[in-house]
Amino acid sequence: MRMTQSFSPGVDIPVMALDRIVLMANQIGDFFAPYPPERRAEGIRNHLRTYWDPRMRAELLALIETGGAGLAPHVVEGAKLLLNETHSKPGYYGPPKA
Amino acid sequence: MPNPLKPEKSVVTTCAYCGVGCGFKAETRAGKIVRMTPWKEGKANHGHSCIKGRFAYDYYIAPDRVRTPLIRASIDDPWKPASWQEAFDYAASAFRRIQAKYGVKSVGAVSSSRCTNEEIFLVQKFARAVLGNNNIDNCARICHSPTQFGLTNTIGAGAASQHFDSILQADVIMVVGANPTEGHPVFGSLMKRRIRQGAKLIVIDPRKTETVESAHCKADVHLAIRPGTNVAILDSIAHVVVREKLYNEEFVRARCEVKEFENWKALVGSNKYAPEIIGPIAGVDSEDIRKAARIYASGPNSAIYYGLGVTEHSQGSTGVMCLGNLGLSCGMLGREGVGVNPLRGQGNVQGGSCLGSWPHVFSGYRFVTDYATRSSFEAEWGVTLDAEPGLRLPNMLDAAVAGSFKGMYIMGEDPVQSDPNQHHVITAMKNMECVVLHDLFLNETSKYAHIFFPGSSSLEKDGTFTNAERRVSRVRKVIEPLAGLQDWEITVKLMNAMGYNVAYNNPGEVLDEIARLSPNYRGISFALIDRVGSAQWPCNEDAPEGTEVLHIGKFPRANGLGAFMLTEYVPTAERTNDKYPLLLTTGRILSQYNVGTQTRRTPNSMWHPEDVLEINEQDAMARGLKSGDWVKLSSRFGQTELRAKISERVNPGVVYTTFHHAKSKANAVTSDLSDWATNCPEYKVTAVDVVRTNGRAAASVQEAERPRIEELEPVECA
Numbered sequence: 003m004r005m006t007q008s009f010s011p012g013v014d015i016p017v018m019a020l021d022r023i024v025l026m027a028n029q030i031g032d033f034f035a036p037y038p039p040e041r042r043a044e045g046i047r048n049h050l051r052t053y054w055d056p057r058m059r060a061e062l063l064a065l066i067e068t069g070g071a072g073l074a075p076h077v078v079e080g081a082k083l084l085l086n087e088t089h090s091k092p093g094y095y096g097p098p099k100a
Numbered sequence: 101m102p103n104p105l106k107p108e109k110s111v112v113t114t115c116a117y118c119g120v121g122c123g124f125k126a127e128t129r130a131g132k133i134v135r136m137t138p139w140k141e142g143k144a145n146h147g148h149s150c151i152k153g154r155f156a157y158d159y160y161i162a163p164d165r166v167r168t169p170l171i172r173a174s175i176d177d178p179w180k181p182a183s184w185q186e187a188f189d190y191a192a193s194a195f196r197r198i199q200a201k202y203g204v205k206s207v208g209a210v211s212s213s214r215c216t217n218e219e220i221f222l223v224q225k226f227a228r229a230v231l232g233n234n235n236i237d238n239c240a241r242i243c244h245s246p247t248q249f250g251l252t253n254t255i256g257a258g259a260a261s262q263h264f265d266s267i268l269q270a271d272v273i274m275v276v277g278a279n280p281t282e283g284h285p286v287f288g289s290l291m292k293r294r295i296r297q298g299a300k301l302i303v304i305d306p307r308k309t310e311t312v313e314s315a316h317c318k319a320d321v322h323l324a325i326r327p328g329t330n331v332a333i334l335d336s337i338a339h340v341v342v343r344e345k346l347y348n349e350e351f352v353r354a355r356c357e358v359k360e361f362e363n364w365k366a367l368v369g370s371n372k373y374a375p376e377i378i379g380p381i382a383g384v385d386s387e388d389i390r391k392a393a394r395i396y397a398s399g400p401n402s403a404i405y406y407g408l409g410v411t412e413h414s415q416g417s418t419g420v421m422c423l424g425n426l427g428l429s430c431g432m433l434g435r436e437g438v439g440v441n442p443l444r445g446q447g448n449v450q451g452g453s454c455l456g457s458w459p460h461v462f463s464g465y466r467f468v469t470d471y472a473t474r475s476s477f478e479a480e481w482g483v484t485l486d487a488e489p490g491l492r493l494p495n496m497l498d499a500a501v502a503g504s505f506k507g508m509y510i511m512g513e514d515p516v517q518s519d520p521n522q523h524h525v526i527t528a529m530k531n532m533e534c535v536v537l538h539d540l541f542l543n544e545t546s547k548y549a550h551i552f553f554p555g556s557s558s559l560e561k562d563g564t565f566t567n568a569e570r571r572v573s574r575v576r577k578v579i580e581p582l583a584g585l586q587d588w589e590i591t592v593k594l595m596n597a598m599g600y601n602v603a604y605n606n607p608g609e610v611l612d613e614i615a616r617l618s619p620n621y622r623g624i625s626f627a628l629i630d631r632v633g634s635a636q637w638p639c640n641e642d643a644p645e646g647t648e649v650l651h652i653g654k655f656p657r658a659n660g661l662g663a664f665m666l667t668e669y670v671p672t673a674e675r676t677n678d679k680y681p682l683l684l685t686t687g688r689i690l691s692q693y694n695v696g697t698q699t700r701r702t703p704n705s706m707w708h709p710e711d712v713l714e715i716n717e718q719d720a721m722a723r724g725l726k727s728g729d730w731v732k733l734s735s736r737f738g739q740t741e742l743r744a745k746i747s748e749r750v751n752p753g754v755v756y757t758t759f760h761h762a763k764s765k766a767n768a769v770t771s772d773l774s775d776w777a778t779n780c781p782e783y784k785v786t787a788v789d790v791v792r793t794n795g796r797a798a799a800s801v802q803e804a805e806r807p808r809i810e811e812l813e814p815v816e817c818a
Binding site for chain 1 (some may be wrong): 185188233252253255256275357360367414417459465467469470488489490491495498499501502504505638657658663664665668670713777778779
């Protein structure tokens with residue numbers, strides 16, 4: 003018998019402290035910084051998409067919507083690609099594919 | 101009188117300590133272990149052993165071993181013994197109540213590299229199929245998660261490229277952030293054998309370890325770097341390889357993505373990574389950097405072995421990529437005698453990594469976001485699975501502190517003692533409404549648990565371990581489980597209590613399920629291992645008895661080519677200052693094992709009754725310290741007290757300790773910074789200060805910690 007499960011969202015509180023989210027996002031940005039802008043943004047997007055719990059991504063995007071305080075500009079650029087549905091390609095390992 | 105040590109029965113099994121995974125014959129008399137004899141046919145150890153596997157087995161009958169399930173409503177209440185069924189029902193109703201109140205994702209699970217492949221696989225199945233989310237992690241998170249990330253990104257497989265015996269073909273051995281003579285002693289002996297035959301040795305480590313210089317072992321170059329500068333030094337070695345054109349162009353053109361190689365050359369070849377610039381930053385002689393690069397690149401066979409001194413940094417994953425890049429650039433992959441090899445800490449870290457005990461991947465490192473992979477698991481398990489990555493262990497703790505994460509099933513782990521920034525971990529634990537702990541002993545984490553499942557030691561259960569060379573070996577039940585159930589049975593019964601119907605007659609059937617769902621394990625079964633002794637993955641139609649050396653001809657990436665990653669050095673945010681002028685780094689000693697849960701309960705503790713703080717004479721003099729003095733070790737995160745030992749093994753500015761004793765509280769001091777890619781904690785770099793203290797409180801604690809040997813005599817089994 004096939005069991006079905008619903009993925010109801012949790013109660014409406016942030017999944018974790020915002021300063022942790024900002025710190026982690028900027029660290030990811032530091033790694034991809036040496037790549038040219040387009041690849042840098044794509045590398046950040048792929049990492050956030052494949053490694054971060056969606057609630058962590060939502061918290062990051064909510065911060066960006068309100069100005070993105072504390073985030074490096076190229077991190078904002080990469081994270082914003084998450085909003086673009088055409089970018090919902092499969093996760094991958096290796097250098098950023100832009 | 102008959103000889104009380106004369107065994108009546110002998111069972112071949114695998115050592116439960118480090119990632120070497122030695123084969124042993126466990127010999128019993130009247131249902132008790134009387135002797136562990138190294139197994140001559142064992143392919144990882146060839147009849148050798150160290151003092152942990154050989155002698156430190158009595159922990160299984162330690163007087164404080166828990167033999168009945170325990171429950172309590174609140175962590176302030178005393179524990180109450182319960183029946184197994186009461187404990188399962190209690191856990192199941194608590195998890196379901198929490199999920200109903202706070203959402204499906206408010207609970208999660210953590211498995212352990214001390215457990216078998218089958219148990220690790222079942223715990224992730226519990227999280228994904230029963231809890232209905234991907235909040236599943238394992239303790240490799242805090243040791244080798246950067247290995248999986250860094251190696252998969254460069255050479256395509258998050259595992260050692262070689263078998264251990266490959267080192268006997270190596271002309272150059274480069275050891276980075278590892279101390280195999282202490283941490284992986286049987287492999288360390290193999291390494292020494294090759295060094296005696298003339299192989300050159302390069303060691304990169306802040307400390308003058310036993311691998312740098314001890315009997316039969318002397319490094320040709322020791323780069324005693326300042327903690328936290330791995331990436332700088334490895335980029336500088338790469339700089340010399342690039343600028344002096346020491347790379348293997350033929351290999352790179354045939355086997356790698358050439359465009360990425362050119363990008364990498366431009367980055368590491370830039371002036372900022374010149375040894376003359378990096379030398380002073382890393383605290384080493386620039387000429388030694390050049391020497392190391394020239395020795396490594398000239399091989400002809402150069403092999404890299406590395407440990408947690410690479411991974412446990414805020415740039416841990418970047419450091420691993422540096423090693424992958426270096427191996428690719430010099431063509432040191434794809435044959436015997438070369439390679440890039442992680443030395444795994446625990447017996448089954450490789451298995452923990454392979455078998456999908458991660459929030460973002462199924463077994464074989466395949467993303468949960470991938471529809472085809474997910475569908476194969478859904479078909480086998482009969483449930484719809486979460487298509488999004490879950491929380492990693494540090495994220496679960498962060499989420500518990502924030503109030504969004506409320507329950508956890510912890511198998512064979514002690515996050516309160518093992519994880520960094522202890523204060524933060526305790527806050528997280530106290531915030532949870534149900535913590536189910538599954539272990540042999542009431543460890544530090546048990547203080548914050550509501551339900552305790554008494555587990556079985558590796559002498560009491562069947563299954564497999566995968567060692568650091570990808571070798572899958574059998575763990576065989578030698579004696580009956582002291583609390584009545586094998587660990588895999590406990591997890592299955594918890595799944596059943598939560599309404600998920602699944603049954604296995606034995607863990608061999610779990611391994612068969614692993615084989616059906618995991619390409620690298622496709623050919624592995626109890627029957628195969630019983631027939632051939634052990635087998636290294638990949639084991640499949642093409643390699644029915646397994647594979648010793650990876651990357652021959654092509655890399656396991658979509659295009660078959662190795663990829664260079666750009667590895668810019670980003671200094672850690674953890675810096676010394678006037679208040680905390682020294683850098684603390686940590687390591688292990690031969691006779692003890694990790695947080696000491698097992699070894700501290702055996703007479704092995706006679707060799708290492710307490711953790712001490714190694715400090716250079718210059719720093720000691722400035723603080724009026726002599727060996728044996730009690731000192732307060734403090735950081736921005738907390739403090740602890742230890743005895744000082746003046747040592748030439750550490751440079752001025754660096755102090756070092758082991759973390760084998762809970763009362764030493766090394767993790768009260770360590771920082772909460774972590775690897776950018778995997779959140780692996782930065783245990784290896786913490787800014788600290790050391791001051792002399794009378795240490796009376798700590799002294800009494802340390803005394804109490806010493807095992808009383810008379811208590812370790814065999815006791816009656818329940």
